[in-house]
Amino acid sequence: MDLSRxxxxxxxxxxxxxxxxxVACGGGSDSGGTKNGKNLTLWYWGGALSDKVVAEAKTHFxxxxxxxxxxxxxxxxxxxxTTLAAGGSSVPDITGxxxxxxxxxxxxxDRFLDLNDLGFKKISSQYLEWKTKLAQTEDGKQIGxxxxxxxxxxxxxxxQFEKAGLPSDPAKVAAEAKTWDDYFALGSELKKALPGTFLxxxxxxxxxxxxxQGTTRFIDKDNHFxxxxxxxxxxxxxxxxxxxxxxxxxxxxxxWNAAVGxxxxxxxxxxxHALDIESAAPATKGKWRVTATPGGPANQGGSYLTLPKQCxxxxxxxxxxxxxxxxDNNAKSFTDAAIFPASPETYAMPAMTGPDAFFGGQKIIxxxxxxxxxxxxxYEAPADSAVMAPFMAELTSIExxxxxxxxxxxxxxxxxxxxARRQGVN
Amino acid sequence: xxxxWRQYLAISPFYLVFLVFSFxxxxxSLYLSFQxxxxxxxKQFVGLQQFEFLWSDPxxxxxxxxxxxxxxxxxxxxxxxxxxxATLLHSVRRFKGFYRIALYVPxxxxxxxxxxxxxxxFSNDFGLVNAILGTVGISPVPWxxxxxxxxxVIALLMTWMWTGYNMIIYLAGLQAIPQSVYxxxxxxxxxxxxTFFQITIPIMRPIILFTVVVSTINGLQSFSxxxxxxxxxxxxxxxxxxxxxxxxxxLYFYQSAFLDNDYxxxxxxxxxxxxxxxxxxxxxxxxxxxxxxx
Numbered sequence: 271m272d273l274s275r276x277x278x279x280x281x282x283x284x285x286x287x288x289x290x291x292x293v294a295c296g297g298g299s300d301s302g303g304t305k306n307g308k309n310l311t312l313w314y315w316g317g318a319l320s321d322k323v324v325a326e327a328k329t330h331f332x333x334x335x336x337x338x339x340x341x342x343x344x345x346x347x348x349x350x351x352t353t354l355a356a357g358g359s360s361v362p363d364i365t366g367x368x369x370x371x372x373x374x375x376x377x378x379x380d381r382f383l384d385l386n387d388l389g390f391k392k393i394s395s396q397y398l399e400w401k402t403k404l405a406q407t408e409d410g411k412q413i414g415x416x417x418x419x420x421x422x423x424x425x426x427x428x429x430q431f432e433k434a435g436l437p438s439d440p441a442k443v444a445a446e447a448k449t450w451d452d453y454f455a456l457g458s459e460l461k462k463a464l465p466g467t468f469l470x471x472x473x474x475x476x477x478x479x480x481x482x483q484g485t486t487r488f489i490d491k492d493n494h495f496x497x498x499x500x501x502x503x504x505x506x507x508x509x510x511x512x513x514x515x516x517x518x519x520x521x522x523x524x525x526w527n528a529a530v531g532x533x534x535x536x537x538x539x540x541x542x543h544a545l546d547i548e549s550a551a552p553a554t555k556g557k558w559r560v561t562a563t564p565g566g567p568a569n570q571g572g573s574y575l576t577l578p579k580q581c582x583x584x585x586x587x588x589x590x591x592x593x594x595x596x597x598d599n600n601a602k603s604f605t606d607a608a609i610f611p612a613s614p615e616t617y618a619m620p621a622m623t624g625p626d627a628f629f630g631g632q633k634i635i636x637x638x639x640x641x642x643x644x645x646x647x648x649y650e651a652p653a654d655s656a657v658m659a660p661f662m663a664e665l666t667s668i669e670x671x672x673x674x675x676x677x678x679x680x681x682x683x684x685x686x687x688x689x690a691r692r693q694g695v696n
Numbered sequence: 697x698x699x700x701w702r703q704y705l706a707i708s709p710f711y712l713v714f715l716v717f718s719f720x721x722x723x724x725s726l727y728l729s730f731q732x733x734x735x736x737x738x739k740q741f742v743g744l745q746q747f748e749f750l751w752s753d754p755x756x757x758x759x760x761x762x763x764x765x766x767x768x769x770x771x772x773x774x775x776x777x778x779x780x781x782a783t784l785l786h787s788v789r790r791f792k793g794f795y796r797i798a799l800y801v802p803x804x805x806x807x808x809x810x811x812x813x814x815x816x817x818f819s820n821d822f823g824l825v826n827a828i829l830g831t832v833g834i835s836p837v838p839w840x841x842x843x844x845x846x847x848x849v850i851a852l853l854m855t856w857m858w859t860g861y862n863m864i865i866y867l868a869g870l871q872a873i874p875q876s877v878y879x880x881x882x883x884x885x886x887x888x889x890x891t892f893f894q895i896t897i898p899i900m901r902p903i904i905l906f907t908v909v910v911s912t913i914n915g916l917q918s919f920s921x922x923x924x925x926x927x928x929x930x931x932x933x934x935x936x937x938x939x940x941x942x943x944x945x946x947l948y949f950y951q952s953a954f955l956d957n958d959y960x961x962x963x964x965x966x967x968x969x970x971x972x973x974x975x976x977x978x979x980x981x982x983x984x985x986x987x988x989x990x
Binding site for chain 2 (some may be wrong): 305343347348351352354355374375377378381520521522523524525527529532652653656659660662663666667669670671673681685688689691692693694
């Protein structure tokens with residue numbers, strides 16, 4: 271236990287160095303209150319923004335701001351949550367948030383700047399109201415600037431419809447498939463004429479779109495669970511109906527890619543499904559058409575840009591996102607990366623009004639444009655997606671195990687209630 | 697003790713890293729399991745409420761059942777297959793290195809790549825397995841939607857990944873058995889099968905028990921396999937596939953904490969699961985003790 275002087279000094283130096291290191295690491299908090307930083311960081315994920323438009327933004331603002339963008343892979347929400355919770359200078363000045371995650375960030379709106387203070391109020395009319403509202407707190411604080419949306423439509427194989435002796439023109443199909451029941455009736459005829467084909471890939475897709483067609487979801491504004499009420503039950507029944515009629519392909523794995531366009535003759539989904547279909551079934555080019563969603567339009571996906579409260583230069587950061595997401599640049603983003611804009615003005619621009627060869631020269635914006643504007647304003651609670659999960663899981667139980675639909679409904683509701691309670695919903 | 701400070705200094709990086717990145721988070725998660733916390737807002741103390749929820753949560757119990765079934769379905773064939781392969785390889789004279797590498801490669805392959813590969817091979821409608829079955833007139837088998845077959849596919853995937861690893865360990869054990877023991881058995885007139893069961897297995901016992909313990913730890917922590925296998929279903933990707941048949945406990949924990957922002961509940965799940973692993977480890981330990989006494 272003898273400690274030489276030299277040894278003691280060395281140990282002391284080491285300890286001091288170690289504690290210095292700790293201080294240095296811990297001390298990276300917001301330095302001062304000056305909010306005119308020249309270096310801004312932008313976080314998004316691959317495909318959230320057009321890389322071309324982001325690159326143009328960098329040169330456009332070069333004289334005032336050095337914008338550094340990072341494409342964050344993996345679980346984006348998780349990485350953002352961790353970084354926000356840690357705070358400090360690593361928090362991005364501008365960050366994307368996915369549409370399905372925005373509701374869960376609203377209870378922590380104080381972590382973000384109110385875009386209305388920075389001038390969003392003046393330009394908000396350029397963007398779809400229902401989309402803007404979903405990134406707004408109850409007291410009117412706007413945390414998200416809409417990037418894009420995912421208006422739904424009915425994609426169908428026109429040639430198969432013709433072969434089955436059904437109308438194949440988009441306007442006529444829309445008239446024949448006004449409601450879910452009409453659509454399933456059409457599907458039954460299709461199946462009779464073309465055995466071995468299916469109308470929908472799985473029940474979950476019908477259920478989630480049918481829920482999205484309404485103005486209320488699983489939890490109401492007073493934080494009550496309403497997932498056991500008629501509007502959800504109706505959406506559930508639509509899904510079950512497709513199953514009992516044998517129109518459900520029960521696809522819950524990668525085989526969608528192989529099935530679409532072959533055994534799967536229609537697809538109800540957001541605008542971006544067009545790309546998925548195109549890459550999964552390139553041989554069916556020209557045979558597809560698009561028309562209005564049975565039962566009305568809904569939204570699937572679509573994201574926001576936000577400014578965390580640590581943002582080093584809110585004024586300039588807002589100018590940048592306003593520039594990137596201006597109706598004109600949105601047109602460029604659509605051409606470059608098929609990002610469906612949240613600004614209706616863009617729908618009339620040449621970038622979007624052209625005919626689409628995959629859809630036999632149909633001008634698909636004539637379907638998606640009106641759909642985008644007709645999507646209802648709905649309320650999505652922070653715990654909404656968590657509460658919805660058991661319904662989706664139970665639908666797969668019906669498909670996989672042949673569980674009785676009524677039992678599945680009861681289990682889904684009781685599990686959803688429990689999750690709601692866990693999340694502080696009463 | 698202080699005179700050994702150089703030694704302590706030399707090993708300190710490990711302990712510092714362990715302290716910061718493992719020890720503190722572990723106990724922080726215990727603290728979290730008594731809170732309600734969404735990851736960003738304020739924590740709210742809720743006492744044992746999360747554990748009460750856990751007790752009455754059918755999905756949690758389903759995930760435990762799934763985990764244990766997948767563990768049994770994968771560990772038994774893995775260890776048995778590894779022992780057989782090691783014995784065969786031990787007696788092989790040519791291409792030894794090739795066989796060893798070939799059998800070990802699955803273990804160093806990325807689990808994500810293997811899971812994607814298995815997903816394609818076992819795909820219900822267009823997979824390789826069903827295509828081969830089709831040529832001999834067997835109708836397609838719903839590998840990725842039947843609740844039992846989902847578990848079989850996940851277990852098969854784990855068997856594929858871990859057989860080679862255990863085989864290498866067994867092979868090392870076999871090589872340590874002196875040749876004279878086998879020669880003595882041969883002199884006494886024992887055939888190869890009898891030698892295997894009465895000479896090889898008893899001598900290998902401690903090594904087998906080691907692999908059982910390691911396989912228990914690995915097998916109960918299955919997460920990536922079901923997560924990647926069913927990731928194509930965007931709306932449902934972390935629910936463990938159709939009917940939640942592939943929902944393992946760690947996947948359920950991940951879903952609760954990181955997707956539903958319910959960090960308190962997620963922490964409660966892993967701590968309850970920790971208790972379960974302790975129980976299984978004690979059972980293992982008892983088996984080891986009994987083996988030593990006899």
